[in-house]
Amino acid sequence: MSTPILEVDNLRKEFGGLVAVNDVSFKVHPGQIMAIIGPNGAGKTTTYNLITKFYPLTSGNIIYKQKRIDHLPSHKMAGLGITRTFQSLQIMNNMTVLENVMVGYHCKSKHGLITAALRLPLYKKEERDGRNKAMSVLEFVGLESKADWPASSLSFGEQRMVEFARALVCDPDLLMLDEPASGLNIPEMEHMAELIYRVRDNGVTVMLIEHDMGLVMNISDVVTVLNYGQKIAEGTPRDIQNNQDVITAYLGEELDF
Ligand SMILES: Nc1ncnc2c1ncn2[C@@H]1O[C@H](COP(=O)(O)OP(=O)(O)OP(=O)(O)O)[C@@H](O)[C@H]1O
Ligand SMILES: [Mg+2]
Known part of the structure; x- marks a missing residue:
């Protein structure tokens, strides 16, 4: 097995008395589509918020490309x-659709505030590069013809695509999607699945939180299941479908694999 691109080790988050993420460990291998599933409130989004440092950890380690990153800030x-x-x-x-995508380009920014305020050449070059890159990502998701539209005029499904495009504009190695298909109709969902595949085929490792079991089971290589903050199962989609703990965790909910 390859060296993991991401490894979380005993990740824990307490909110007062509530243990939202309870000593969760997993590895994500390069080139995988790794899904995190679990009932509402299971700790999926909090796990993302810990990995991306939106919240400080209560305890645990996060190792990315073999280096500890748990002390680094979100930005x-x-x-x-x-x-x-x-x-x-x-x-x-x-903002326009294009501007919404360009917001994601800050990762490449090398200029300081003064360079930006005075619109010095370095700033102008970065702005031009950001615009070009954002246009190419909009083309990838099929929204290039709406680049100059106000973002508010797009449908909900198109707005999800804009957010997806924004996450791609920085050429990520690890893309973490939190319910990308939520609220999409079936053709939009199929389009999203197709794009996730294409992103993966371009060498990006993908983490996916998703409630739509059809989508998860279709596109994931490996699935991790959380319930009440704890990891209760991990395996291939087929393993997970037949796992009794998973079936029990979802009792009372419609589980349509
Ligand atoms: N900022 C916060 N302050 C207090 N409690 C929080 C906070 N964020 C999340 N929680 C709690 O932590 C638990 C896990 O929430 P989380 O959002 O991670 O669940 P989830 O698995 O993403 O659920 P869903 O499928 O509904 O999105 C829940 O009980 C939630 O109420
Ligand atoms: Mg969530």
Whole structure:
């Protein structure tokens, strides 16, 4: 087995008395699509928030490309090659589609505030590069013709694509998607699945939190299951479908594999 691109080791997050993530460990191998599933409130998004440093850890280690990153701040993540999307859409409605994608390009930024304020040549070059890169990512997701539209005029599904594009504009090595298909209709979901495959085929490792079991079972190489903050199972989609602990965790919910 290859060296993991990401390894989390006894990741823990307590919110007051609530243990949202309870000593969870897993490895993600390069080139995999790794899904994290589990019932509502299982700790999936919190796990992402810990890896990307939106929240400080209570304890645990995060090792990315064989280096500890748990002490690094959130804004360093994209520069290291880790980008993410959000379960609740983070779209700036007063900006165009292109500008929304360009926001993700900050990882490449080398200029300081003064260079930006005075619009010195380095800033202008970065802006031009960011615009070009954002356009190519918009083409990839099929939204290039709407680049100059206000983001607010797009459908919900298209806005999800804009967020996906923003996470790609920095050329991530590890892309962390939090329910990318939530709220999408079936053709949009199929399009999203196709794009996730293509991203992976371009060498990006993908983590995917998703409730749609059809999507998870179709596209994942490996699935990790959380329940009440704990990891209760890990394996191939087929292993997970037949795992009694997983079936029990989902009792009462419709589990449509
Ligand atoms: N900032 C916070 N403060 C307090 N409790 C929180 C906070 N964020 C999450 N929690 C709690 O931690 C637990 C795990 O939440 P989390 O959002 O990680 O679940 P999830 O698996 O992503 O669920 P869902 O499928 O509904 O998105 C929940 O009980 C939630 O209420
Ligand atoms: Mg969540």
